[in-house]
Amino acid sequence: MCRARPADTGIAARRDDPRERPLSDDAFDLDRFHAGDEALFTRLVRDCSPRLRPYLHRYTRTEADMQDLLQDVWLRAYRKRRTFVGRGSLFGWLLTIVRTVGMAAAGQHERDAVTEELRDTASAVDPDAGLLRDALRAAVVALPDRQRDVVLLRLVDGLSTAETARLLQCAEGTVKATLHQATRKLQELLKEAVS
Amino acid sequence: MRGCPDTDAAVAIGAALGWDVANGLHHLQTCTVCRARMDLLQRTRSALAATAAVDDATLARISAALHAEADRERARQQAGALWVSTLEAVLAGVAAPVVLITSGMPIPGAAALLLTSGLGAALLLAGRRLRLHAA
Numbered sequence: 123m124c125r126a127r128p129a130d131t132g133i134a135a136r137r138d139d140p141r142e143r144p145l146s147d148d149a150f151d152l153d154r155f156h157a158g159d160e161a162l163f164t165r166l167v168r169d170c171s172p173r174l175r176p177y178l179h180r181y182t183r184t185e186a187d188m189q190d191l192l193q194d195v196w197l198r199a200y201r202k203r204r205t206f207v208g209r210g211s212l213f214g215w216l217l218t219i220v221r222t223v224g225m226a227a228a229g230q231h232e233r234d235a236v237t238e239e240l241r242d243t244a245s246a247v248d249p250d251a252g253l254l255r256d257a258l259r260a261a262v263v264a265l266p267d268r269q270r271d272v273v274l275l276r277l278v279d280g281l282s283t284a285e286t287a288r289l290l291q292c293a294e295g296t297v298k299a300t301l302h303q304a305t306r307k308l309q310e311l312l313k314e315a316v317s
Numbered sequence: 318m319r320g321c322p323d324t325d326a327a328v329a330i331g332a333a334l335g336w337d338v339a340n341g342l343h344h345l346q347t348c349t350v351c352r353a354r355m356d357l358l359q360r361t362r363s364a365l366a367a368t369a370a371v372d373d374a375t376l377a378r379i380s381a382a383l384h385a386e387a388d389r390e391r392a393r394q395q396a397g398a399l400w401v402s403t404l405e406a407v408l409a410g411v412a413a414p415v416v417l418i419t420s421g422m423p424i425p426g427a428a429a430l431l432l433t434s435g436l437g438a439a440l441l442l443a444g445r446r447l448r449l450h451a452a
Binding site for chain 1: 354358361362363364365368370375376378380382383384386
């Protein structure tokens with residue numbers, strides 16, 4: 123349900139597979155979500171936690187801390203579930219919760235160090251690759267809500283411009299412009315992070 | 318290289334380039350601005366789509382915590398509903414004699430007033446509890 127799309131092998135075939143539909147698909151039952159349906163939340167925890175985990179690195183130092191933080195994220199998501207009204211990316215909404223909970227856990231200062239235990243596997247081959255991926259994730263989380271949603275829906279969930287516009291209830295031109303603005307913003311944020 | 322993109326992908330590429338495929342692909346490969354943008358988008362997608370395994374014990378612990386939170390929420394809602402129904406019963410108990418008095422009917426004795434109030438409140442409270450249990 124919360125799984126990012128694999129490499130493109132046929133968009134039409136994948137859309138028929140319910141396991142591959144993004145969470146933003148119309149089949150997502152918002153009423154069940156707002157009602158706090160436990161079966162739905164169990165599935166969300168299972169499907170989304172692997173995607174959330176890489177974002178927790180910057181706020182934690184140990185595996186135990188990461189597990190505690192992940193639980194705090196889901197508890198807050200459950201308590202605040204009615205603030206997600208369905209117009210956007212659920213994963214983007216979860217990322218705002220990660221940032222809120224993570225910042226509270228880490229205090230006022232963001233932790234930039236990545237411990238050996240939690241090091242991104244990419245950095246085992248190229249140390250800079252892991253830092254770049256962390257910087258990119260942080261940059262996307264720092265985007266304004268609409269820009270972040272468009273980036274997630276278009277780049278990761280693989281929604282078309284038309285599908286994204288329908289979900290966000292805006293014009294297709296707005297989606298294109300927002301994606302353009304988001305890309306420029308990411309370049310700026312990345313330059314700041316690298317420098 | 319993976320192999321030939323399928324027809325669906327080819328159509329998507331062609332449409333995205335306005336069917337000026339040769340010039341469009343050449344531009345994407347030679348323009349430094351476009352190459353940098355494609356590189357950024359590809360790296361961003363890779364970073365965002367990355368996953369890291371979470372062990373079953375952690376997932377189970379989180380689900381149990383959510384279940385406990387759901388139980389607490391239900392308990393709070395039921396306690397809240399009980400307060401509301403109690404308040405309604407008190408108001409009903411007060412409203413009954415007020416209606417009788419303002420209707421111009423002979424003012425009943427104090428005992429009758431108390432009986433009317435108590436009966437009205439009890440009936441309302443009992444009715445609410447039955448509905449709560451039924452729900």
